[in-house]
Amino acid sequence: MSVLRVRVWRGGAEGAFQAFEVPRHASQTVLDVVTHIQRVLEPALAYRFACRVGMCGSCAMTVNGVARWTCRTHVDKVARGDALEIAPLANLPVIRDLVTDMREFFDKWARAKGQFSGTRTRADDFARVAPQTPARRDVDAAIECIGCGVCYSSCDVVAWNPDYLGPAALNRAWSLERDERDAARAERLRAVAGDAGCHACHTHMSCSERCPKGIAPTAGIAGLKRAAARAALRGKL
């Protein structure tokens, strides 16, 4: 049986990589590797996971320098020979080992007014939204985000400007900006415009490149820029 040489981050912001040797298997995921280390080699290793099937968004880590969802990442696709380096997500405070503090990440969703704001009550009929309209298609393209933080961790602008809302929060804002039922769109555009919002994006597209769900936050952010520009020119921002 071949062996993987795995280096895993230990500690908080200050720490070091610890080396482990893990048996290599067919179709092994990076999460399988981390789980093996925690169950067999180092019970004190802290990491986070829940669903193991790419739905919950809790197991993202930096694998050989790239942010990935570890439960759906096969070792064969990312190992350099027999070497793996596993670190916590970048751009987020490290609590311990592979666990990051995601509070700021999700607080920014709230700052981007990521809550749906409806006008109907339970006494009203369902809203009927035609599935083929451009707005509804834009929502479809943006809606599958699982909140894993891979885009936020991959974004250079987040690293340069800590106030920047980031790709995930702006993608959420875009999905609501294009939701014809939402009643807070003007207010949301105000929240996401400016130096900490969509206008700070440099279109590096790392978020779109690395999103495990194939979402393109860059496209949504560009849409927000256009919508904000239109609103500003009409004096409605």
Next chain:
Amino acid sequence: MSARGEALLWSAQRASAAVLALCVAVHLATMMYAVHAGLGAAEILSRTRGNALWLGFYALFLLAVVVHAPIGLRAVLGEWLGWRGRSRDAALAAFALALAWLGARAILGVFL
């Protein structure tokens, strides 16, 4: 700066970039064409002086530069040096005025 101000700055930078794309291409192509057989300063000035069309073209070019460059520099100063707020905007307004002054001097010297 307000969200509206930021959005308007972004629009101005996009619009000026579109003008610059055209102006830079025309500027480079004209320079290459005009000097391909070798030209002296006196010959260039004899062609440019009093030419209202080129005066208008370079005035537009200068206007686009004066709008575009300070807005781009604004982001660089914010992200790389952490310089934000009114002092940054005041410094960039001074930078824009300096660009306008220097550019206008050059244009007037060549075309009038």
